[in-house]
Amino acid sequence: MQILLNGETRALESDATVAELVESLGLAGRRIAVEVNEEIVPKSEHGGTRLTEGDRVEVVHAIGGG
Amino acid sequence: MSDFFQDSPLRIAGREFASRLLVGTGKYRDFDETAEAIAASGADIVTFAVRRTNLGQDAGEPNLLDAVPPERFTLLPNTAGCYTAKDAVRTCKLARELLDGHNLVKLEVLGDDATLYPNVVETLAAAETLIADGFDVMVYTSDDPIVARELERLGCCAIMPLGSLIGSGHGIQNPYNIRLIIEQAEVPVLVDAGIGTASEAALAMELGCDAVLMNSAIAHARQPVLMAGAMKKAVEAGREAFLAGRMPRRQSAEPSSPFAGRINA
Numbered sequence: 001m002q003i004l005l006n007g008e009t010r011a012l013e014s015d016a017t018v019a020e021l022v023e024s025l026g027l028a029g030r031r032i033a034v035e036v037n038e039e040i041v042p043k044s045e046h047g048g049t050r051l052t053e054g055d056r057v058e059v060v061h062a063i064g065g066g
Numbered sequence: 067m068s069d070f071f072q073d074s075p076l077r078i079a080g081r082e083f084a085s086r087l088l089v090g091t092g093k094y095r096d097f098d099e100t101a102e103a104i105a106a107s108g109a110d111i112v113t114f115a116v117r118r119t120n121l122g123q124d125a126g127e128p129n130l131l132d133a134v135p136p137e138r139f140t141l142l143p144n145t146a147g148c149y150t151a152k153d154a155v156r157t158c159k160l161a162r163e164l165l166d167g168h169n170l171v172k173l174e175v176l177g178d179d180a181t182l183y184p185n186v187v188e189t190l191a192a193a194e195t196l197i198a199d200g201f202d203v204m205v206y207t208s209d210d211p212i213v214a215r216e217l218e219r220l221g222c223c224a225i226m227p228l229g230s231l232i233g234s235g236h237g238i239q240n241p242y243n244i245r246l247i248i249e250q251a252e253v254p255v256l257v258d259a260g261i262g263t264a265s266e267a268a269l270a271m272e273l274g275c276d277a278v279l280m281n282s283a284i285a286h287a288r289q290p291v292l293m294a295g296a297m298k299k300a301v302e303a304g305r306e307a308f309l310a311g312r313m314p315r316r317q318s319a320e321p322s323s324p325f326a327g328r329i330n331a
Contacts, residue, residue, distance in 0.1 A: 006118040025121055031131045032119055033163035038156060040163045058118065060160050062130045064100060065115025065146050066090025066232075066281025 001053040012051060019046040025059070032061050073305060076277050078254055079170060079202035079223035081140065083110040086271070087301040088142070088256065090114075090281025094290065097133035103284055104134060106294035113142040113172055113279065116161050141165055142204065144172040149185065151175060151192035158196055171196065172226070172258075172279075174206035182232040186213045190220065197221040206258050209243040211250060218253055225251055226258035226279060229270065233282045235262030241273055248274045264293075264300035271304025272312070 001014050005021075012021065018041050022028055034041045035058040041049050051057065075082040088111040094100040104112055112134050120127075134141065143161030145154040158171045175192055177185040184207050196203050197220060204224040205217050214225045227247055230236035237260055238244060248255045254276035261267050261280045270278045278301055287293035 006121060008121075025119075027119065031129055031164060033116075033160045035156070035160055040159050042163060058160070059121070060116050060164070061119045062114045062141075062143070062164060063117045064091040064094060064130055065144055066092045066113060066279075066285075 001051075003051055003053075003055045003057055005057045006059060016051050017047055018049045018051065018057075021051065021057070022046060022059070027059065030061070032059055034059055071306065073309070076254065078111075078204065081170070083140070083277075085110045085298075085301075086277040086305055087267070087297055088113065088258075088277055088279040089284060089294070089297075090144075090279070091130060091134060092281050093285035097128050097130065099290060100130070101133045103290045103294040104139070106291045106298065107284065108298045110140055111142050112139045113144050113281075115146050116143055116157050116164065117147075136165060136168070140170065141168065142170060142172050144206075145174050145192075146176075148175050149177070149188070151188045151195065154188070154192040155195050155199075158201055159199075162201070169200055170202045170204065170223075172204045172206060173222075184208050184228070186210070190216060193217055193220050193222055204256070209240050209247065211243060211246040214247045214255075215250055218251060222253065224254045224256055224276075226256045229257045229260030229266065232259040234260055235283060235286075236260055237262050237266040238269055238273070241269065244270070244273050244275070261297075264296040267297050267300040268304035268307070271301055272308050274308055277301070 001012055002009055003012055018034055037056050075084055076086050085108045087107055087109050089107050089109040091100050091114045114130055145157045148154040148157055154175045173192055175185050175188040177183045193203050193205055202223045205222045206226045207213055209227040217225055229238035256277045256279050257270040257275050258279040261283045267278050284290050284294045
């Protein structure tokens with residue numbers, strides 16, 4: 001299946017969870033936040049949240065700013 | 067602060083802070099310089115931005131939150147770069163998730179790229195939504211006292227008018243408006259944006275601001291760490307001068323030494 005990840009199309013195994021996506025990006029355990037279709041997915045729910053075709057996923061982190 | 071004088075702490079949304087200088091984390095050479103400058107500034111509250119993670123990056127790449135650990139500082143996520151209330155609200159929710167439920171945010175909704183002037187219509191809408199969702203909102207706004215009053219009425223926990231345009235270093239262009247905002251406000255007022263050098267930070271505090279927020283003035287100084295220390299002193303000096311109360315201005319001179327006892331009398 002395909003999802004839109006940080007604005008770019010990405011192929012993903014069907015039924016992948018948010019936790020599996022984060023793991024595949026090498027971001028497990030990092031200070032990030034995840035939003036799917038404009039709704040926050042709390043860390044505690046990454047393992048239980050399955051992604052579906054066409055989901056719009058945002059993965060963000062803190063950067064320098066004023 | 068002097069040994070003989072203990073100021074009351076800065077109080078924002080029920081939290082107390084010793085430092086009245088808030089600093090940003092943008093525009094530094096690297097995270098080492100960021101951490102050194104923040105240490106020299108003595109700031110307790112440190113603001114940062116939220117952006118898409120660069121995917122495919124080296125997983126060992128340093129993270130801002132390692133340089134500025136949330137255990138040591140009160141991290142203040144901002145909504146810089148947001149031009150609509152909707153984007154600002156989404157950004158705040160992402161930040162709250164990023165910081166494990168921490169709900170203090172700096173709301174800024176911008177109007178255009180050239181001025182980075184706040185869009186107060188979108189700012190008011192975002193503030194209302196965020197406050198209803200349980201956020202404590204410190205709000206960047208114009209130096210319009212009526213807008214400031216409206217933001218406070220909505221429940222913002224700090225009003226942060228610009229001194230001049232973000233990153234301009236033009237100081238406080240309308241001190242009379244800043245005074246008007248301070249005089250009517252019952253929540254802390256901070257000048258946020260425009261400070262260029264130490265005297266301008268002192269002026270903000272002498273006007274009666276509760277604190278000052280800055281980034282470029284430190285990060286873009288030739289020696290950022292030195293400037294961070296200068297700003298710490300300026301904010302403390304300005305605060306003490308405000309509390310002490312300046313002498314009245316006079317039209318004519320008045321000697322400091324007595325007339326009586328002069329040798330030519």
